[in-house]
Amino acid sequence: MTDLLAIGTRKGLWLARSDDGRRTWTLDGPHLLAQEVAAVSVDTRRSSPRVLAGIQYGHWGPTVMWSDDLGGTWNENDHGAIRFPEDTGAALARVWQLRPDSPDRPDVVWAGAEPHSLWRSTDGGSSFDLVRGLHDHPHRSTWQPGGGGGAVHTVLPDPGSDRVTIAMSTGGVYVSDDGGERWEPRNKGITVVFGPDPLPEYGQCVHKVAVDAAGPDRLYAQNHFGVFRSDDAGVSWSSIADGLPADFGFPVVSSPHTSGTAWVIPLVADMQRVPPGGRLRVHRTRDAGATWTELGEGLPDGNWSAVMRDAFCADDHQQTGLYFGTRDGCVYASADEGDTFTLVADHLPDVLAVRAARLA
Amino acid sequence: MTVQVLLPGVLATLAGGDKHVHVEPAGTTLGDVLDALASEHPMLGRRIRDETGQVRRFVNVYVDGDDARFNGGLATPVRDGAEVQVLPSVAGG
Numbered sequence: 337m338t339d340l341l342a343i344g345t346r347k348g349l350w351l352a353r354s355d356d357g358r359r360t361w362t363l364d365g366p367h368l369l370a371q372e373v374a375a376v377s378v379d380t381r382r383s384s385p386r387v388l389a390g391i392q393y394g395h396w397g398p399t400v401m402w403s404d405d406l407g408g409t410w411n412e413n414d415h416g417a418i419r420f421p422e423d424t425g426a427a428l429a430r431v432w433q434l435r436p437d438s439p440d441r442p443d444v445v446w447a448g449a450e451p452h453s454l455w456r457s458t459d460g461g462s463s464f465d466l467v468r469g470l471h472d473h474p475h476r477s478t479w480q481p482g483g484g485g486g487a488v489h490t491v492l493p494d495p496g497s498d499r500v501t502i503a504m505s506t507g508g509v510y511v512s513d514d515g516g517e518r519w520e521p522r523n524k525g526i527t528v529v530f531g532p533d534p535l536p537e538y539g540q541c542v543h544k545v546a547v548d549a550a551g552p553d554r555l556y557a558q559n560h561f562g563v564f565r566s567d568d569a570g571v572s573w574s575s576i577a578d579g580l581p582a583d584f585g586f587p588v589v590s591s592p593h594t595s596g597t598a599w600v601i602p603l604v605a606d607m608q609r610v611p612p613g614g615r616l617r618v619h620r621t622r623d624a625g626a627t628w629t630e631l632g633e634g635l636p637d638g639n640w641s642a643v644m645r646d647a648f649c650a651d652d653h654q655q656t657g658l659y660f661g662t663r664d665g666c667v668y669a670s671a672d673e674g675d676t677f678t679l680v681a682d683h684l685p686d687v688l689a690v691r692a693a694r695l696a
Numbered sequence: 697m698t699v700q701v702l703l704p705g706v707l708a709t710l711a712g713g714d715k716h717v718h719v720e721p722a723g724t725t726l727g728d729v730l731d732a733l734a735s736e737h738p739m740l741g742r743r744i745r746d747e748t749g750q751v752r753r754f755v756n757v758y759v760d761g762d763d764a765r766f767n768g769g770l771a772t773p774v775r776d777g778a779e780v781q782v783l784p785s786v787a788g789g
């Protein structure tokens with residue numbers, strides 16, 4: 337059994353491997369050197385695991401690439417895997433999310449992109465179709481770009497139904513219950529600090545959403561100020577930020593096995609995107625946000641970096657492994673649900689995305 | 697007519713390794729030249745232009761030595777035997 341960690345950075349992709357139960361890691365790379373890798377995924381549903389990367393060739397534009405031999409060779413669609421239809425008048429700016437669907441839908445891969453758009457592939461990610469239901473939504477023209485650009489950055493297909501939950505900056509949370517044809521905003525209770533109405537129907541800058549292990553109705557959201565939970569598939573949200581040192585941050589990760597368990601990495605504020613006091617720490621809840629515990633063994637003090645929305649992930653071991661990378665190029669791993677961390681890599685370019693997978 | 701397209705090394709690999717590519721455009725504008733290039737080498741074509749047809753922000757295209765951005769963009773006239781050069785602009789980090 338090998339554990340694989342794909343690390344997307346501003347200047348390439350690295351693959352870390354552990355063959356000893358996540359105790360030690362070896363680093364392989366760079367792959368795709370000098371290309372920004374803002375989205376990465378490892379699709380283990382295939383006979384050979386497929387590494388998918390949303391890349392930006394500096395001067396030459398964005399696209400999706402994939403490798404079926406763990407980075408030995410890379411492929412891309414001649415005409416571009418993601419290509420806005422001519423009638424939209426839009427051009428792909430960045431791929432923000434690549435999300436394989438469930439094993440029951442083995443060739444379906446979702447992508448979130450900038451400008452605000454959702455894409456669906458039925459061939460494992462080598463080509464995608466624009467999800468027109470979202471593109472044609474009457475709210476779309478009012479979704480504004482955040483500092484990083486206006487994008488669909490979170491895609492959560494429900495393995496048990498046709499529900500798809502997405503999150504956008506800005507725009508907020510939207511849900512489709514029919515596979516993407518019709519969409520409705522679900523942001524009630526999520527606050528806004530950058531507009532006159534603190535509780536609009538939509539337009540929130542939700543940074544990341546995670547699904548609880550108990551099922552698709554319980555969600556966690558790290559917002560642009562505020563950490564929230566929904567127990568009704570996003571219809572309403574309540575603050576769960578009490579007990580955190582700050583309620584700003586980008587990622588939120590949930591346990592794949594234990595309901596009520598989730599992790600965040602707080603930053604001071606939007607104007608101070610650094611860990612409080614320079615102490616890089618993960619905070620864990622075991623009770624769906626009622627209380628939080630600071631976790632820091634193995635993590636540095638005197639750290640003034642930040643963790644981006646996709647640069648934090650969990651694996652699917654029974655005892656969950658956690659992985660995150662910082663903008664100062666360090667990657668940390670925990671094999672014990674965050675109790676202790678070890679350094680996997682340092683001196684990499686800014687880490688933008690990490691994804692873990694178990695390989696047979 | 698025939699036009700010679702000069703490519704930087706990083707793009708030449710997408711045209712079979714040749715830094716000098718001859719194309720026969722259907723019309724007499726830079727857009728026609730880039731269309732012909734993309735038709736033969738689609739991956740190369742989308743390195744230079746996005747799916748709306750616009751030349752990417754950090755790509756410079758010169759027609760007989762003049763920057764096409766200041767000479768009509770994709771509508772820049774191209775003569776038979778012209779030299780079209782593609783270069784990455786100053787950018788990065």
